[in-house]
Amino acid sequence: MYILVVGGGKIGYHLVRTLLSEGHEVALIEKDIRVCEQIAERFDVMVQHGDGTSPALLAEAGCQRADVVVAVAGRDQDNLVVCQVAKDLYDAGRSKPIRTIARINDPRNEELFRLQGVDALISVTAAVANMIDLEITPHSMVHYLTMQHGHLIMVEVTLADDSPAVGQTIANLNLPADTILVTLARQGKVMLPAGHTILESGDEVVAITNMGQQTEVRRLLVGERVPVVAGGNIRTS
Amino acid sequence: MIIIYGCGQMGQHLARKLGKQELNVTVIDPERLNLESLGPEFKGEMIMGLGIDKDVLKKAHISEAEVFLAVARDINTNIMCALVAKRLFHVPRVIARIEDPTLVELFCKFQIETISPTTAAAGQIERMILGQKG
Numbered sequence: 152m153y154i155l156v157v158g159g160g161k162i163g164y165h166l167v168r169t170l171l172s173e174g175h176e177v178a179l180i181e182k183d184i185r186v187c188e189q190i191a192e193r194f195d196v197m198v199q200h201g202d203g204t205s206p207a208l209l210a211e212a213g214c215q216r217a218d219v220v221v222a223v224a225g226r227d228q229d230n231l232v233v234c235q236v237a238k239d240l241y242d243a244g245r246s247k248p249i250r251t252i253a254r255i256n257d258p259r260n261e262e263l264f265r266l267q268g269v270d271a272l273i274s275v276t277a278a279v280a281n282m283i284d285l286e287i288t289p290h291s292m293v294h295y296l297t298m299q300h301g302h303l304i305m306v307e308v309t310l311a312d313d314s315p316a317v318g319q320t321i322a323n324l325n326l327p328a329d330t331i332l333v334t335l336a337r338q339g340k341v342m343l344p345a346g347h348t349i350l351e352s353g354d355e356v357v358a359i360t361n362m363g364q365q366t367e368v369r370r371l372l373v374g375e376r377v378p379v380v381a382g383g384n385i386r387t388s
Numbered sequence: 389m390i391i392i393y394g395c396g397q398m399g400q401h402l403a404r405k406l407g408k409q410e411l412n413v414t415v416i417d418p419e420r421l422n423l424e425s426l427g428p429e430f431k432g433e434m435i436m437g438l439g440i441d442k443d444v445l446k447k448a449h450i451s452e453a454e455v456f457l458a459v460a461r462d463i464n465t466n467i468m469c470a471l472v473a474k475r476l477f478h479v480p481r482v483i484a485r486i487e488d489p490t491l492v493e494l495f496c497k498f499q500i501e502t503i504s505p506t507t508a509a510a511g512q513i514e515r516m517i518l519g520q521k522g
């Protein structure tokens with residue numbers, strides 16, 4: 152495959168190395184000339200110096216024949232423009248559409264990227280924050296696996312005595328729409344949870360939920376503090 | 389109501405001009421100094437923050453805005469702000485400062501109007517030199 156990478160930072164660097172070792176044809180666009188030189192010295196890759204959001208430069212780097220365009224620059228707005236240009240300008244007349252992949256830093260930007268048709272998103276911030284959160288919070292939710300490009304996750308919760316779910320039927324929990332309790336383990340036996348099943352302390356519940364709803368699922372099953380969302384916008388005047 | 393993102397030279401100029409016409413103007417910029425340079429005569433609202441941040445735009449009451457102007461120096465930020473305003477908040481008129489003619493064409497598709505100061509200035513200079521024809 153011909154893969155065009157925009158952004159030669161830490162992610163871009165390792166991505167280029169991995170893709171080359173897998174035998175792909177790779178080109179990189181990077182705005183810092185020193186980074187360009189370093190990567191060109193180390194890898195057998197076409198390095199283009201300049202602004203990867205420029206339609207002219209993307210064309211020069213062969214965007215029209217790229218199978219995949221990966222935007223892993225540091226700023227979300229740049230990655231969005233790269234994907235948009237690749238998709239909407241250089242996709243014309245191709246039998247197979249260009250697949251676009253973008254890195255997003257602020258998980259709140261995910262909605263817009265999806266709406267604009269970016270095929271896959273890598274949210275480094277959200278992934279790291281989730282992992283740290285799981286490490287910090289004991290007896291909380293265990294993250295088993297990720298499905299559907301990170302959209303769905305499978306989690307497990309062992310219900311403690313103080314869980315708000317204990318003594319309730321599953322129907323009464325009011326789980327979010329995209330959440331399903333898949334299985335329930337009680338005293339070494341596996342049960343299929345039904346709406347009328349009453350949850351008990353010590354139950355191990357496995358659920359599949361939407362990535363965005365894990366906090367709500369945790370609140371219902373574990374019952375803990377609402378996570379602090381970082382703000383930081385000061386209103387003047 | 390009009391929201392202006394980017395309080396550089398162009399944003400300030402627009403804010404003062406539109407503010408004088410008794411229009412309800414809100415200005416957003418990440419730099420406090422830029423906002424302060426609007427001076428006391430500017431009576432509109434000022435919000436410090438990034439225009440691509442949905443929470444900042446909500447603070448600016450974007451759902452009530454009739455016009456959103458993205459006129460920062462950073463073109464890609466303008467593009468993303470404009471897309472947020474149009475696609476997520478459905479602001480009726482969204483105008484973005486975009487220089488690259490190819491990008492201008494691309495974002496017309498998303499009902500974003502564009503202004504290119506470079507092209508506009510070049511056109512004006514051309515008319516000055518060649519005389520006003522047509």
